[in-house]
Amino acid sequence: MKKLLNDPADVVVEALVGMAAAHPDHLRVDLDHKLVLRAGAPVSGKVALVSGGGSGHEPLHGGFVGRGMLDAACAGEVFTSPVPDQILAATTAVDGGAGVLHIVKNYTGDVMNFEMAAELAADSGVQVEAVVTDDDVAVQDSLYTAGRRGVGVTVLLEKIVGAAAEEGQDLAACAELARRVNAQGRSMGIALTSCTVPAAGQPTFELADDEMEIGIGIHGEPGRSTEKIAPARDVAARLVEPVVSDLGLERGESVLAFVNGMGGTPLLELYVMYGEVARLLEEAGITVARSLVGNYITSLEMAGCSVTLLRVDEEMVRLWDAPVDTPGLRWGG
C-alpha cells in the first residue's frame, strides 16, 4: 500500500488536525468526536445542517462546512458510518435554536445511526428533521444499502439547502427543499481502478487492465456490469442515458450537470468527459443551467467518475448561485 500517512488507524484524526490547521477561518474540529464544525457555530436562529458518513470521500463532507453549506460534518472511519454519539454531539453543538437538518446518504449504517442520534437529540429538546439521499440509479440494492445509494446529489443538496438555511428558511422549508432536490437528482458512476482502504492495505476489488466497472458505488461496491474499457464518448453515453431515462428528462427541461471525479482521474480527463456529457444533453434538447466539474465526492484514489443530473427550478438555481464559503466550494461575496 502506497499512501501518505502514518499509522493507518490514525488517518482520520490526523486528517482532521490538518484540516483545522489549513482552514482556521472556516472551521474547527472536535477530535474526540471526530467532527468538523463551522467556525462561529451555533448560528443563533439559523437552521443547522449536519451531515457525515465514512471518511475517504473528501472534500465531502468536512470540506463543505462553512457559511452557506454545512454547520457540522461527522467523520466516520474510512468507508465506515459515524456512530450515534458523534452525530448527537454534532447536532447539539450546532443547534442555534431553529432545529437541525440531518443529511444522510442512503447506506444502512448511516441511516440507522443518524436515526438513533436524532431520537437522542429530540429527547434533549433539539428539533431534528432528516433527509436521505438515494440518487444512484445503477443498482437497487447493494453491499451496504437497501434501496438506492446516496451519491453525487448529496453535494448539490448540501449547497442548495445550505443557502436556504443561510437566508433564514425554517426547518420544515429546508427539509421540504432537500427532499425536492433529492427527488429531482440522479447519478451513475464508473470506475477504471479500485481504491485501497488504509486499514485493509489492499485494493477493495479487482479489475483487469482492460476492464471498467459500470455503475460502481463510492465504496467500490459492484455496479451493473464489468466491461471492456471504452472511449469517453461511449462511457458518457452509458452514464447519461440511464440518468436521463430514470429522471424522465424531456426536451426543453433544465438541469445542473455535475461530472464528479472519483479521486484518481486527472482533471484533464474529467473535462473531456464533461464535453461529452454536455454534447449528449444538447443533442437531447436539455439545457444545462449550471455545471460543476471536479473531485467533490471521491472514493480515495479510485480512477473514474460519476455523472449527476439535477432537474432545476428557479429557486434551486438562485440558491445554487448564492455565496458559499467552505474549503471545498467557494464563491460569491
Add this chain to the structure above:
Amino acid sequence: MKKLLNDPADVVVEALVGMAAAHPDHLRVDLDHKLVLRAGAPVSGKVALVSGGGSGHEPLHGGFVGRGMLDAACAGEVFTSPVPDQILAATTAVDGGAGVLHIVKNYTGDVMNFEMAAELAADSGVQVEAVVTDDDVAVQDSLYTAGRRGVGVTVLLEKIVGAAAEEGQDLAACAELARRVNAQGRSMGIALTSCTVPAAGQPTFELADDEMEIGIGIHGEPGRSTEKIAPARDVAARLVEPVVSDLGLERGESVLAFVNGMGGTPLLELYVMYGEVARLLEEAGITVARSLVGNYITSLEMAGCSVTLLRVDEEMVRLWDAPVDTPGLRWGG
C-alpha cells in the same frame, strides 16, 4: 492504459471543449491555437497575464484564467511546451494596451518558445515582460531543464500578481512583484507512483511497490533519490527541511504554506501531510500566514505531493486575499 478519453491525440482539444462548456462565465477557448482566454478579455488598461505550458498539470494553467488571475493560458500537448505561434496569439488577444506579463515555468522548451513569442509580439507593438519561475530545490539541472524547475510557486505567483494587475499596477510593477514572489518561494515534491502520458500509453517511470521518489519533477523527471516508502511525518520532514534551508527561513518569519497534490493522492492524505508540515513549521518558529491544500499543479494521475513555502510580506498577503474568480481558485466578492 486506463483513461477517460477518446483518441489520445485529441485529449487536449477535447478537454478545452469541456472547459468552455463548463465555465462560460469565466472563459472562452480558441481551439485553433489551444488557448483559454478570460471572458471579456482584453481588459482595457489592465496589464494582461499570460501563462501556459504542457497540459496534464490541471487546473494549472487554464483553470486559473479569470478575474484576478490569468488573462490567457496556452495549452501545449501533454507535458510538451506550447509553440511560439500559440503564445503570440494569446499575447495579442489579451493585450489591453498596458502590456503583457509572460509567466513561464523554467523548462527549456517553454522558456525558448515564450522568448520567441515575446520578440514577435514586441515587433507588432505589444509591450511584453517575462518572469521565469524556478522554485524546485530538488535538483539543479534535469531532464527538460537547465537550472531549477518551475513548480508550485507558479500557482501562488499567478494569484498574487493577478491581483496586482487587477488593481491597476503597471507592467514594471507586476514584473517586479512576480520576480520577488519567485525569489521568495521554494518547493520540493515526492511521488509514490508514476503517471501515464496518453500518447505514450505506458508509465513514464517505474517505482517498486515499496519505493518513493524524493524530489520528483512534475513530468516524472528523476529527483534526488529513490527510497523506501516512509511515514507521512518523515516524508514531510524530507520536503520541508530542504525548502526551509534553501530559503534561509528563520524563526519569527511568515510564510504561505502550500501542500499540493500531484493528482492521484486523496485529499484525506494531503490533509495528513499538511498537518505534519504545519507542525514542523510551528516547531521551527515559522508562522503560517496563509495556506493552500489541494490539487493545483498536478502530474496527471501521479500519487504524491509537493510542499511550497513562500516567504510573504504584507503586500503579498493582501494580494493573496484579494478576490479571485477562476475555475480553479475562487474567493472573495
